[in-house]
Amino acid sequence: MSRLSSKSWLNDLMNIHFRIAWFRVVAFAFMWVMLTEGSVNSWLVGAPIVLVATLISMVLVSPFSCSVIHSVRFVPFFIWNSLRGGANVAWCALNPKIPIAPGLIDFPLRLPPGISRVFMANTVSLLPGTLSVNLGKNHLKVHVLDTRKNVLSELMTLEKIVAKMFNISLHDGKGDECNENIL
Amino acid sequence: MTLINVLSSILLFTGGAFFLAGTLGLLRFPDVYTRLHALTKADNVGLGMVVAGLAVQAQSWVIVGKLLLIWAFVMLASATTSHLIARRALQRGIKPWKR
Numbered sequence: 465m466s467r468l469s470s471k472s473w474l475n476d477l478m479n480i481h482f483r484i485a486w487f488r489v490v491a492f493a494f495m496w497v498m499l500t501e502g503s504v505n506s507w508l509v510g511a512p513i514v515l516v517a518t519l520i521s522m523v524l525v526s527p528f529s530c531s532v533i534h535s536v537r538f539v540p541f542f543i544w545n546s547l548r549g550g551a552n553v554a555w556c557a558l559n560p561k562i563p564i565a566p567g568l569i570d571f572p573l574r575l576p577p578g579i580s581r582v583f584m585a586n587t588v589s590l591l592p593g594t595l596s597v598n599l600g601k602n603h604l605k606v607h608v609l610d611t612r613k614n615v616l617s618e619l620m621t622l623e624k625i626v627a628k629m630f631n632i633s634l635h636d637g638k639g640d641e642c643n644e645n646i647l
Numbered sequence: 648m649t650l651i652n653v654l655s656s657i658l659l660f661t662g663g664a665f666f667l668a669g670t671l672g673l674l675r676f677p678d679v680y681t682r683l684h685a686l687t688k689a690d691n692v693g694l695g696m697v698v699a700g701l702a703v704q705a706q707s708w709v710i711v712g713k714l715l716l717i718w719a720f721v722m723l724a725s726a727t728t729s730h731l732i733a734r735r736a737l738q739r740g741i742k743p744w745k746r
Contacts, residue, residue, distance in 0.1 A: 497709070499713055549692070550689050553669070554669070554692075557676070565746045566678075566744060589683075589687050590691050595684050595730075595733060596733070597734055605737070607743060609684050
């Protein structure tokens with residue numbers, strides 16, 4: 465009985481991996497269709513590339529869960545903040561006085577290691593006034609263009625949104641303690 | 648049709664202005680970190696505007712998808728590259744400029 469249950473557990477694991485691999489094949493194939501504008505001949509090159517891309521992605525990026533609703537909600541948030549960030553930096557560049565007061569801050573991460581942290585680090589660089597410099601063990605070092613503004617609360621908001629996207633629940637309390645529990 | 652052309656031109660010109668501002672920031676800002684700010688953010692918005700300006704003129708949905716995909720890939724590449732440059736600069740001990 466116990467042998468049977470352990471085997472079905474293994475089957476489940478294999479099934480999950482196959483499902484994710486299939487999902488990624490479809491996603492990469494979709495990208496190929498977009499990039500080649502639906503050309504049929506291009507599949508001679510496209511099919512092997514989609515397969516290789518899927519294999520590489522399965523090795524490099526371990527399976528993660530992602531909420532569709534929160535991913536869709538992320539898009540307007542991202543576009544609006546990108547616009548703000550672009551306008552802000554353009555204004556600083558055009559202003560004769562260059563009104564910036566840059567500095568480095570350490571942001572204690574509550575997200576677990578993995579894809580969600582990488583996603584957060586990349587997004588930080590595109591949002592207003594922040595640039596991710598170093599992704600440490602449980603801190604994200606962020607370069608801030610204007611330290612007079614309250615960047616920390618904006619980073620906290622972003623972290624919450626990213627956590628929802630990847631179906632992660634952030635524990636409340638001190639960031640440091642929390643991260644040590646996760647690691 | 649002309650309305651679409653007008654909208655497209657406005658978006659393309661605004662995009663160009665953002666690229667110009669980003670380049671100006673690259674030249675005027677004091678250190679490597681602030682210059683990366685100017686490049687990543689202004690160019691992201693600039694390219695987004697250019698993509699939007701071309702997308703409203705596109706003949707089919709596949710081309711809109713292709714343009715959006717290009718935008719997404721360029722954003723991913725620029726965010727990753729700027730992170731790597733900033734990290735290397737910090738590792739080499741380049742201190743951020745302070746007012």
